Amino acid sequence: MALPPQSTSTTAPPDELPLELLHGELIFSGILLSKDKEGDINELLSKLEFIGFSTGYRLIERLLKDSTRFKDELDTIKFICKDFWVAIYKKQIDNLRTNHQGTYVLQDNCFKLLSKISATKQYLEHGPKFLAFTCGIIRGALSNLGISSVVVAEISTMPTCRFHITIQRAT
């Protein structure tokens, strides 16, 4: 009897697995939720976002310690879409749009943390939990580069997602 073709899931380098599994645990183990707030999705999202923020903030500092300054805001965002995304998710952002007034939309057509979830609508409602950490990473990275922002994410169909970055300007 012929064996089914080898699964492709084992082709990613093994050193990417620990973070993936840890990320899964953050979402599903309930470890971030206090007993009386079990099932509070907003508390979960906000803690995931904060863990991402703190991680992104520190990571970018280490990654760019020998780098020169960015030319402007757009240059910084482009860096996030290309080099930074490649460094942490092994691919570039597929599409970047901006209104040139401080709003940027980053579209990833196959976001790594969603790529192992069924592409049907079945788990669509769980989507936001898988994006909160990354929203935090973007906000943290930008924050350390001197740009304060709000980052939210949306999914229309798995595994495509969009990150909306809104720059907060000092008034």
Add this chain to the structure above:
Amino acid sequence: MSRQSTSSRITADSKKVNSELFVLTYGTLVQQLVKDYESVEDVNKQLERIGYNIGLRVIEDFLARTNYPRCTDLRDTAEKIQAAFKMYLNATPSLSNVTADEFSLVFESTPFGEFTELPDACANLKYCNVLPGVIRGACEMVQMDVQAYVIADTLKGDNATEIRVRFIKKLHDALPAGED
């Protein structure tokens, strides 16, 4: 010399970035837990628990990648765990005090501890307590009941970080009542 296709501002190689991303995420998680839970003991317990959950999954990936056959004895198991550390965390523990039913994994420095300092208030925190959990979870999936615990930690001034693993018993698949 290989030519670089694009010039990236990020000069660190992918392995290093993966590892730092993980280390920093883990560090932030521990920090968050210390804030959220009343006692450090609870934090240790929670870390062990998520480690166990991760172990249940990591073993599958490990077996799929390596095609290792069954272990012949506990030393064999220990060597495979050693190989897994190298593979997933690029850490190289050495084995010591191997007996028929116990062994130690000794790390020169605490895994994930490269950016960490423990404040005095966290003197009882077992920073890498996720690892004993992973070992326990992974072994359970291959029918081995083991006990694993951190007995020395460089973050607390010890010379090395040591995780002791004790074999308790072989597990047998229990069929649900009423099934043959």
